[in-house]
Amino acid sequence: xxxxxxxxxxxxxxxxxxxxxxxxxxxxxxxxxxxxxxxxxxxxxxxxxxxxxxxxxxxxxxxxxxxxxxxxxxxxxxxxxxxxxxxxxxxxxxxxxxxxxxxxxxxxxxxxxxxxxxxxxxxxxxxxxxxxxxxxxxxxxxxxxxxxxxxxxxxxxxxxxxxxxxxxxxxxxxxxxxxxxxxxxxxxxxxxxxxxxxxxxxxxxxxxxxxxxxxxxxxxxxxxxxxxxxxxxxxxxxxxxxxxxxxxxxxxxxxxxxxxxxxxxxxxxxxxxxxxxxxxxxxxxxxxxxxxxxxxxxxxxxxxxxxxxxxxxxxxxxxxxxxxxxxxxxxxxxxxxxxxxxxxxxxxxxxxxxxxxxxxxxxxxxxxxxxxxxxxxxxxxxxxxxxxxxxxxxxxxxxxxxxxxxxxxxx
Numbered sequence: 001x002x003x004x005x006x007x008x009x010x011x012x013x014x015x016x017x018x019x020x021x022x023x024x025x026x027x028x029x030x031x032x033x034x035x036x037x038x039x040x041x042x043x044x045x046x047x048x049x050x051x052x053x054x055x056x057x058x059x060x061x062x063x064x065x066x067x068x069x070x071x072x073x074x075x076x077x078x079x080x081x082x083x084x085x086x087x088x089x090x091x092x093x094x095x096x097x098x099x100x101x102x103x104x105x106x107x108x109x110x111x112x113x114x115x116x117x118x119x120x121x122x123x124x125x126x127x128x129x130x131x132x133x134x135x136x137x138x139x140x141x142x143x144x145x146x147x148x149x150x151x152x153x154x155x156x157x158x159x160x161x162x163x164x165x166x167x168x169x170x171x172x173x174x175x176x177x178x179x180x181x182x183x184x185x186x187x188x189x190x191x192x193x194x195x196x197x198x199x200x201x202x203x204x205x206x207x208x209x210x211x212x213x214x215x216x217x218x219x220x221x222x223x224x225x226x227x228x229x230x231x232x233x234x235x236x237x238x239x240x241x242x243x244x245x246x247x248x249x250x251x252x253x254x255x256x257x258x259x260x261x262x263x264x265x266x267x268x269x270x271x272x273x274x275x276x277x278x279x280x281x282x283x284x285x286x287x288x289x290x291x292x293x294x295x296x297x298x299x300x301x302x303x304x305x306x307x308x309x310x311x312x313x314x315x316x317x318x319x320x321x322x323x324x325x326x327x328x329x330x331x332x333x334x335x336x337x338x339x340x341x342x343x344x345x346x347x348x349x350x351x352x353x354x355x356x357x358x359x360x361x362x363x364x365x366x367x368x369x370x371x372x373x374x375x376x377x378x379x380x381x382x383x384x385x386x387x388x389x390x391x392x393x394x395x396x397x398x399x400x401x402x403x404x405x406x407x408x409x410x411x
Contacts, residue, residue: 002118002151003110004199005239006088006192010142010408011170013083018173020044020081021181021403024145026129026212030060042081044405047072048136048144061132066139073140073408082408089187090195091407092164093243096180097400102249103161105195106183106407108239109149109205111221114214119149120204120385123211123393124342133216134223141411143217143241145404147210150378153246156198160191171406179400199244206385208250208378209398214240220411241409243402247378253352253397254289255324258362258370260346263337267299270335270369277330279307286356289374292323296372298359306331318383323374324395336369342393349394 012020019040025048028036033049034056046052050069051060058065076082091106113119137143164184171183186192199205207214217240224237262270271280278295287296287303293313295306308326319325332338332347341347348367350358352375359370376395384391 001200002113002202002205003239004105004196004205004242004244005108005110006090006186006196007108007236007239007241007409008088009085009091009106010077010082010410011085011406013080014171016042016081017171017406018175018181020405021173021175022048022405023401024210024404025049027401030056044144044403047076047140048404061135063135066135069136070140073142073144085185087187088192089185090192091170092161092184092186093402093406094165094180094182094184095400095402096182097178100251102245102251102400103165104243104245105157105161106146106241106243107195107199108236108409109147109242109244111218111238111240112233113205114218114240117388118203118205119214120206120388121211121214122207122381122385122389122391122395124390125212125215129212130216130219133213134219137216137220137411138223143213143409143411145210145213145241146402146407147214147217147240147242148208148398148402149242149244150206150208150247150250150381151199151202151204151244152382153248154198154202156194158246160186160195160198163191175403181403181406183406204382204386205244206382208245208381209396209402217241224411235411236409237411239409241407243407247382250378251399252375252378252381253399254373254375255394255397256350256352256356256359256370256372257327257332257394258348258350258359258367259332259336259338260367261336262368263335265335267301271304273335274306274331277309277312279309281305281307286360287372288356289372292374293326294374295323295327296356296359298363298370298372299368300363317389318380318387319389319391322376322380322384322392322395324376324392327371327373328392351397353397353399 019042022044037046037052094103221237293308297304
């Protein structure tokens, strides 16, 4: 049973919400972050990435940067940019992109559920990325970027969401990227209890996106448990900010690949090698795979369709049956020599949001081959997590991205 709690939310005043709301901290490099904060001075990115407030010579992971984030958050609360709701509530957060809507519940999940595997992971985390967010959360005493969780759709929760949406939203705006954001508050005792009880009847919650933020929040909570001799388990640091979406509303986009060279092979030699495990057909236009087991491949002379031979999927576990694993195990590793895609600098990963033309552009600019993928399904993600397995790196690209700064959980 999952513990999903309402909380006292720190959130932007309605008149500035659209300006405060920011994309996640890790979609920008340092230069892009500086440009965005210059474009929109109220952007929450200036708190999520406080190095933007210093000269470029300052180490972005230094103590003064995290202290600056804390100070700016406190200033924003003091000057009325942010308000604090004094009642424990859930929030409905709806995002609409290209006419497709997904609606989640903003709440706090339990770090014990994370540790006990009620909240399931499908991805490894990197210690350096964890440490950055540990320092940020601990210094700010606040979780500022929600973790994107998924659950199997539930009729009670859906009914409460539908009921809440009949009221006036607390926020309704369209961001500069065209994505519409709407938020409603759920604070009535009956509705709060109904949602809390419904989640208590759900045995598996899944991290869709935000493994590093989740791991960091958990480690800060464990640190504070050790530091607090009067620890009860009810303190806010025992819970982390999340948005929970029903599985049937989520869209996973393709996560594509480009490689710098053909591992010493000529194009004819390369094509001959991959025919051992794939059917290969030259085609005239861009290839966006329409079914599992099909891949697009772009070389200097144009597009190809690759179809994995059926035996490649036989006898495999939930990871081995993923298209990203099949490509890795039967082409990227044996033919192109990419043994560890996490660390090999010869491979680049390109989110599907950037389109197939980006794969062509990579080859025209010097890469030798690009691959377009059929997206991993949410069912495949659940299957991998249920078997306590891990996805290969860069298996899923979720859109739209949750905004930071709309909901803050103080710990």
